Amino acid sequence: MIAMLEARNYSMGTAARMGPGYLPYILGGILILLGLMISARSLWLGGEAIEPIVLRPLLLVTISVVAFTFMVGPLGLVLATLALVVISSLGGFEFRLREVFLLYVVLVALAVGLFVYILSVSFRVWPQW
Amino acid sequence: MVDIFSNLILGFSVALKPIYLLYCFVGVMLGTLVGVLPGIGALATIAMLLPFTFNLPPVASLIMLAGIYYGAQYGGSTTSILVNIPGETTSVVTCLDGYQMARQGRAGPALGIAALGSFFAGCVATLIIVFFGPPLAEAALKFQQAEYFSLMLLGLIGAVVLAHGSLLKAIAMVFLGLLLGLVGTDVYTGTARFNFGIQELYDGIGFVPPAIGLFGFAEIIANMELKGKIEVFTTKVQRLMPTRADFKAAWKAVLRGTAVGSLLGILPGGGALLSSFVSYTVEKKVARDPSRFGKGAIEGVAGPESANNAGAQTSFIPLLTLGIPGNAVMAMMVGAMMIQGIAPGPRVMTERPDLFWGLIASMWIGNMMLVVLNLPLIGMWIRLLTIPYRLLFPAILLFCCIGTYSINNSALDMIVAAGFGVLGYFFRKLECEPAPMVLGFILGPMMEENLRRAMLLSRGDPTVFLTRPISLGILTAALLLLLLTVIPAIRRKREEAFKE
Numbered sequence: 323m324i325a326m327l328e329a330r331n332y333s334m335g336t337a338a339r340m341g342p343g344y345l346p347y348i349l350g351g352i353l354i355l356l357g358l359m360i361s362a363r364s365l366w367l368g369g370e371a372i373e374p375i376v377l378r379p380l381l382l383v384t385i386s387v388v389a390f391t392f393m394v395g396p397l398g399l400v401l402a403t404l405a406l407v408v409i410s411s412l413g414g415f416e417f418r419l420r421e422v423f424l425l426y427v428v429l430v431a432l433a434v435g436l437f438v439y440i441l442s443v444s445f446r447v448w449p450q451w
Numbered sequence: 452m453v454d455i456f457s458n459l460i461l462g463f464s465v466a467l468k469p470i471y472l473l474y475c476f477v478g479v480m481l482g483t484l485v486g487v488l489p490g491i492g493a494l495a496t497i498a499m500l501l502p503f504t505f506n507l508p509p510v511a512s513l514i515m516l517a518g519i520y521y522g523a524q525y526g527g528s529t530t531s532i533l534v535n536i537p538g539e540t541t542s543v544v545t546c547l548d549g550y551q552m553a554r555q556g557r558a559g560p561a562l563g564i565a566a567l568g569s570f571f572a573g574c575v576a577t578l579i580i581v582f583f584g585p586p587l588a589e590a591a592l593k594f595q596q597a598e599y600f601s602l603m604l605l606g607l608i609g610a611v612v613l614a615h616g617s618l619l620k621a622i623a624m625v626f627l628g629l630l631l632g633l634v635g636t637d638v639y640t641g642t643a644r645f646n647f648g649i650q651e652l653y654d655g656i657g658f659v660p661p662a663i664g665l666f667g668f669a670e671i672i673a674n675m676e677l678k679g680k681i682e683v684f685t686t687k688v689q690r691l692m693p694t695r696a697d698f699k700a701a702w703k704a705v706l707r708g709t710a711v712g713s714l715l716g717i718l719p720g721g722g723a724l725l726s727s728f729v730s731y732t733v734e735k736k737v738a739r740d741p742s743r744f745g746k747g748a749i750e751g752v753a754g755p756e757s758a759n760n761a762g763a764q765t766s767f768i769p770l771l772t773l774g775i776p777g778n779a780v781m782a783m784m785v786g787a788m789m790i791q792g793i794a795p796g797p798r799v800m801t802e803r804p805d806l807f808w809g810l811i812a813s814m815w816i817g818n819m820m821l822v823v824l825n826l827p828l829i830g831m832w833i834r835l836l837t838i839p840y841r842l843l844f845p846a847i848l849l850f851c852c853i854g855t856y857s858i859n860n861s862a863l864d865m866i867v868a869a870g871f872g873v874l875g876y877f878f879r880k881l882e883c884e885p886a887p888m889v890l891g892f893i894l895g896p897m898m899e900e901n902l903r904r905a906m907l908l909s910r911g912d913p914t915v916f917l918t919r920p921i922s923l924g925i926l927t928a929a930l931l932l933l934l935l936t937v938i939p940a941i942r943r944k945r946e947e948a949f950k951e
Binding site (some may be wrong): 379380383384386387390391392394395399400403406407410411417421422426429442 | 460668672675686841842844845846848849850853856860861865866868869870873876
């Protein structure tokens with residue numbers, strides 16, 4: 323497989339106005355140029371194959387972070403952590419329910435104790451009934 | 452001379468206060484911890500802790516964060532030697548000979564020389580900051596916008612030249628970073644740029660979410676793919692003290708490593724990572740029998756380990772004297788200072804001598820603590836290594852999330868971090884270094900501001916960068932650096948240096 327580096331072509335730079343847009347415009351232009359150069363070179367020279375992308379951890383870790391994000395506000399730290407730990411653990415290649423549960427208990431205790439009580443970060447701990 | 456002594460006394464009087472001693476200890480402890488644990492580095496840890504330093508006194512916050520950086524250099528070697536996995540990217544080369552030494556049953560001396568070499572390097576680096584900091588800061592007071600712009604340009608070019616992997620990719624990463632740094636409201640006209648209609652982006656992207664994404668999340672995802680069983684040498688590590696023959700073989704390597712690290716740490720774009728690579732190459736070059744390397748040569752451990760610690764500490768020099776971060780970790784330190792309302796720059800030394808000298812003194816104290824933490828207590832860290840990764844990563848993930856979220860309880864920050872995590876994962880697959888990007892991201896807005904202000908003051912005359920002598924000198928240096936990489940002979944050497 324030839325290295326496909328086209329992904330580097332973020333062409334967001336050109337949506338610019340004069341004045342404040344001056345620098346972004348130039349930078350965007352250069353970046354597009356560089357992107358083209360990189361992809362051209364790899365197509366020409368046929369670079370090394372990209373390592374295979376393993377989707378499972380990528381997807382599940384990302385999902386777990388997003389889930390945490392939307393749960394921590396309304397539902398509180400305890401439930402959000404549960405989602406985070408369980409979903410991300412599913413992304414690993416070994417999943418042992420008991421182990422994950424134990425881990426969760428320890429982590430929640432640690433998180434609540436350390437951040438909410440010692441460092442007094444304002445988190446909602448439990449869901450609002 | 453007298454000045455330096457009175458300054459040092461001031462520094463120690465600050466750093467020896469129990470409260471600061473405590474934070475110094477917390478810093479080096481955490482540093483060793485994340486250094487030992489693969490899959491989380493000093494950068495992600497500092498990013499994670501930034502939001503919590505808000506309530507600390509400024510000195511305490513900087514002492515602690517600095518401790519994490521150089522502490523991680525100590526911890527990283529432990530994992531490299533015992534597991535053949537770098538606990539920290541800066542200990543990658545230590546794997547080569549350190550692990551071989553462990554296989555030959557000489558893990559103890561390898562660990563010992565790594566810690567003692569690091570300690571020596573740390574002491575020397577601290578002295579270098581003491582002697583070179585003040586004159587540099589004095590010179591920096593004369594700097595104007597043009598000089599700052601040129602200096603940042605030099606920094607970025609340094610980051611590109613010294614990044615490993617493809618040069619072209621590194622340049623592209625810097626530009627991408629610069630561009631991302633420009634998101635937000637324009638300073639001069641108040642025009643919103645690249646916000647895609649999202650309210651929160653008017654203030655730009657904070658630097659913590661991208662750092663957490665690139666160095667926290669992406670790292671975790673990539674590590675989860677490595678399934679292979681890890682072999683740990685938990686068999687009692689006996690006799691930590693290197694033998695007399697070991698010392699004889701290693702002391703020159705320690706000296707050379709310290710010199711290499713101290714020099715490269717100061718260079719823009721340098722720091723601990725580069726220092727260790729270069730030091731290993733140097734050791735191989737000067738060795739009478741280079742074939743011993745990779746088979747357990749003690750110089751291959753002593754040199755790089757001293758170098759990365761020296762580099763970690765001297766990279767504070769550009770930050771503390773010029774206010775310009777030389778690498779991504781220093782960029783985080785800029786953030787830490789700004790959270791406290793301190794503008795990094797040459798004035799820190801005169802306006803906050805307690806902070807400047809206290810931080811320096813704490814580095815020396817921190818190094819002492821690290822030797823104790825890493826030699827007699829090594830057993831504790833080894834036990835930590837036997838924890839399987841499937842139990843570690845949810846914990847790291849959770850702390851990353853809590854850290855990011857608590858900056859301003861913003862869901863968007865988290866989404867940005869998650870996005871950068873995915874991006875970082877693909878960067879890894881495409882072999883693009885994220886570090887130059889982070890540097891570009893931090894320097895982008897600063898550069899734009901200085902460029903535009905310099906242009907305003909010179910009424911649009913771009914020659915201002917060339918007519919001011921200091922600016923011209925810096926630009927020449929930048930140009931030279933750039934030319935160096937184009938010259939084929941040096942280019943080959945650069946590739947050689949990073950191959951291992």
